[in-house]
Amino acid sequence: MRTLMVELGERSYPIYIGSGLLNDLGSYLQKHGITTKNSLLLVTDDNIAPLYLEKTLHTLQQSGYRVVTSIVNAGEKAKSLSVFENVMTAAIEGGLDRNSAVLALGGGVVGDLAGFVAASYMRGIRFVQIPTTILAHDSSVGGKVAVNHPLAKNMIGAFHQPVMVLYDVDTLQTLPMREVKAGYSEMIKHGLIWDEAFAEWCLNQAESLLALNREDLAYGLERGCAIKAAVVSEDERENGLRAILNLGHTIGHAIEAVGGYGEFLHGEAISIGMMGSALLAVKRGRDQSIYTRTKQLFGRFGLPTSLPKHLDTEALIHALLHDKKFKDNKIVFVLPVAIGKVDIVTDITLDEVREVIEQLKEEA
Amino acid sequence: MRTLMVELGERSYPIYIGSGLLNDLGSYLQKHGITTKNSLLLVTDDNIAPLYLEKTLHTLQQSGYRVVTSIVNAGEKAKSLSVFENVMTAAIEGGLDRNSAVLALGGGVVGDLAGFVAASYMRGIRFVQIPTTILAHDSSVGGKVAVNHPLAKNMIGAFHQPVMVLYDVDTLQTLPMREVKAGYSEMIKHGLIWDEAFAEWCLNQAESLLALNREDLAYGLERGCAIKAAVVSEDERENGLRAILNLGHTIGHAIEAVGGYGEFLHGEAISIGMMGSALLAVKRGRDQSIYTRTKQLFGRFGLPTSLPKHLDTEALIHALLHDKKFKDNKIVFVLPVAIGKVDIVTDITLDEVREVIEQLKEEA
Incomplete structure (x- = not known):
């Protein structure tokens, strides 16, 4: 225990x-x-x-x-x-x-x-x-x-x-397999925002985790909870740091909304969202490996890494505008700096997001 | 100001x-x-x-x-x-x-x-x-x-x-006179639980307060707020001391409920309730002057000090049983020790309350 x-x-x-x-x-x-x-x-x-x-x-x-x-x-x-x-x-x-x-x-x-x-x-x-x-x-x-x-x-x-x-x-x-996979999305996120070694561990243990091996599952849950706890302990009421937990959630929430809160599980939507954040980071000059490694990670867990073509880009943009993080035509985004480290960027434009959405669709 | x-x-x-x-x-x-x-x-x-x-x-x-x-x-x-x-x-x-x-x-x-x-x-x-x-x-x-x-x-x-x-x-x-009177009931309560001198001041300034003299009104509100603030500062989440603010509220809530939340204003109901607490205190051996002075105080503000006969005693007792303060056939009561000082008493029986209710009716 x-x-x-x-x-x-x-x-x-x-x-x-x-x-x-x-x-x-x-x-x-x-x-x-x-x-x-x-x-x-x-x-x-x-x-x-x-x-x-x-x-x-x-x-x-x-x-x-x-x-x-x-x-x-x-x-x-x-x-x-x-x-x-x-x-x-x-x-x-x-x-x-x-x-x-x-x-x-x-x-x-x-x-x-x-x-x-x-x-x-x-x-x-x-x-x-x-x-x-x-x-x-x-x-x-x-x-x-x-x-x-x-x-x-x-x-x-x-x-x-x-x-x-x-x-x-x-x-x-007793969880259905789709929920198992989607459940690991937030766990992987905790690696991506805070702990490269844990992200690596998730990648290496993917098979065992998907098979619900009790030992690995317990460790993964403990480490995931520990990372979230470390962030929350520093900023209980979300005045600053806690926002990094939103990695992938801005695009992710839009995907959930456009999918009518039924087509995508939360974990699936934020998995695509985190791919979007990785793309944005690379566009802003970060190392290309951020994108490829993130993709490999979600891929290993059978999580989606691209956007189904039938989702309308403008509908996604519209949903983004309703997001609490939108202000003065700029959006607050959590972007990776490297695997295991993120930054809060306040000047992402709608055009940049539109471009990323299109690119995520081309991958499909 | x-x-x-x-x-x-x-x-x-x-x-x-x-x-x-x-x-x-x-x-x-x-x-x-x-x-x-x-x-x-x-x-x-x-x-x-x-x-x-x-x-x-x-x-x-x-x-x-x-x-x-x-x-x-x-x-x-x-x-x-x-x-x-x-x-x-x-x-x-x-x-x-x-x-x-x-x-x-x-x-x-x-x-x-x-x-x-x-x-x-x-x-x-x-x-x-x-x-x-x-x-x-x-x-x-x-x-x-x-x-x-x-x-x-x-x-x-x-x-x-x-x-x-x-x-x-x-x-x-612009307050209607009945609400003015009822409003002073909690102010007087703050004197009764905490500050004899303030209770005396209320008695002496009753006429001026009822006439809404701005200077006296502002002082009374300030002192009433200050007493409540002192209590709340010591016990923000009502783990102990804060309960003294309930003086008169146990019987008072029962009166409001039996009156269908329309016959009595809150201030009127707790005024009668505080008379009940004074009677209970005297029955338990406290000085008779607690009762007479409390009655004089509420009387001076035109607030009720007795219970209309048409209120059914058993209905009041029944309403009391729904009170959060009831446990093992005993009721937690805030009782005056003197004017300006109260105590929390945990062993008041239903029979004692029944007797007090009957007595409050005889006064009517």
Whole structure:
């Protein structure tokens, strides 16, 4: 079992990563001062519930906990204010009080929704993340929780750190292959922005990681979380450094939006986005190897490295204009300086982005 | 002009109290780093809008601010998630970004709603309170913001401190007399829990305060805010001391609930509630003068000191049982020890409360 501390002063918390941890959920909760005196709310979705709900409830009840469950529909639509209100209803009817905790059993959507419930129920109660996807290694660090507004993603939320994250790698074994691949996209990103050696390790272990080897998976998750934690510890509320985590996300978000949030998984979209950032960097004079090595890395994981031709360039540009990072006809972009190091560049023009988009299409 | 600092470390903020301050709103915003580069959202209600909206917008526009306005229906019903979502829509459509601010122009309801919008828009932007009621001197200190859930009041919220509070006593001159009286109830409470001399001052200046004498009003608001600030500074998130601010609120909330949140104003209900606490204290052996002096104080302000006979005792007890402070057939109560000093008592039985309720009815 690996333990990683996210250092955030009095809001510091551990991430436990290993096999079989879910069986000991009760003792982990007790270790963190969550006693059986107070009801718990467990939030999950209807994909995860058939796989792990019964087991989780059983282990909690064995430990003497009273648990209320709220099962939401799988998918991004659960991050709405109306689902949020329903989960709140479950919390109130279940008699949760100030000393209760909300547990999120699932991927990023469940974590974001349940986290915002925990952040605002009675003005904030404790929150525990139990991620069941690889991608969630990213969202479980940093305390960003939110629901969507019909007009914009993640517009309504809070910074609310969990008291602990319990990452049972056994739950990842049931992930569909496409989600496995897409999950590694953020892990690779953490190598690209911070740690060349880790990027190299990902490349070399690709086969083992895709086969969900527990040892390599646990190490990869730990290192990915550690890099994100290092960034977040320095800039919890995104005033500066934290922006480097957006590598590939500006173009990536546009791809997700133009694809109607269904054609591309988040990890796929940002994989293409990171290829775009590499191209932009090379155009701005950085070494060509940044592009070729990035491409090799994503290619090894079966992730897309080019843009399907049917995506309309102007639609992508239009989506970019809605991005929070757009200002005075210039866009703020995170660009690689080398593998393992990035820079924040504030003067990228729309024409440069248009050119890169066209080039990404030619690669297809 | 009086300035009072609420000391909360890096979240400290000033309360400006005086006549004519609204005319200088723009300079106060600038002084606090809210520049004209970023749109503002002004939230108010349809009672206040006809009186002060035009003037406020005019002064903001004179100072070069772009302002989006959201006018909600006056009254507690505005503290719902659906109104919250509408205000969020206005913020998004108005192009508010991370450096924008939300301004609350109104009483406690507008402050609570707009404050929760500020707390959660893009995970938190700046918040400015411009209270237009006497009662809001209480809610503008301490950072508690919230909306209601259909099942319970203030259940969904956050702690989000404003960057400043601008209290223009001129806006209080248009308050209906009943609201003026009820507004003083929390001010008197601050004397009762903390400062005998201030309670005496309130008693002696009652006539002048009810006549809205600007000088006395400004001093009373300042001292009331200062007492609340002192309590909140020691216990921002209500882990202990802050509970003393609930004097009169346990019975008071029950009275509001049984009255259907319409028969009694909050200030009226807690005035009766504080009479109940005084009676309980005397029953538990405290000096009889606590009761007579409390009664004299509220009487001087034309506030109710007894319970209308038509309120059903068992309905009140039932409402109490829903209170967060109820546990194992015992209730946590804030009880006076003397005028200006209270204690938190954890073993009040339902029978004792029943007796006090009956006694409050006999006084009617």
